[in-house]
Amino acid sequence: MALPPFSDYWNEIEPTLLILIGFLLFVFPEPATSALGAGLILLGASWWFYEWGR
Template identity: 65%
Template sequence: MDLSWSSLSDDIAPTTVLVLGFLLFVFPEPATSAFGAGLLLLGAAWWFYEWDRF
């Protein structure tokens, strides 16, 4: 298991995008909800891309 900064950022970045997208999605304004939904989709795709990548 590699514990370098690049390995850690590959694990943390998609999760951060998912959390930020969720927070914007639940904020009660249409523009932020749409942006949050987009970030959720991007974060989920990024997370699945990084899933089995070594």
């Protein structure tokens, strides 16, 4: 049984990476990066839920 190609998982990897990068920026102790990180987390989460329904 072969593994599916990487391109089949790309729709799940992109928003997950966005959430992880947003989390890293959120925990960095600078107000501007925390706000940017929170925005990336929200964008990644909404993108993730959008892809989940497709």
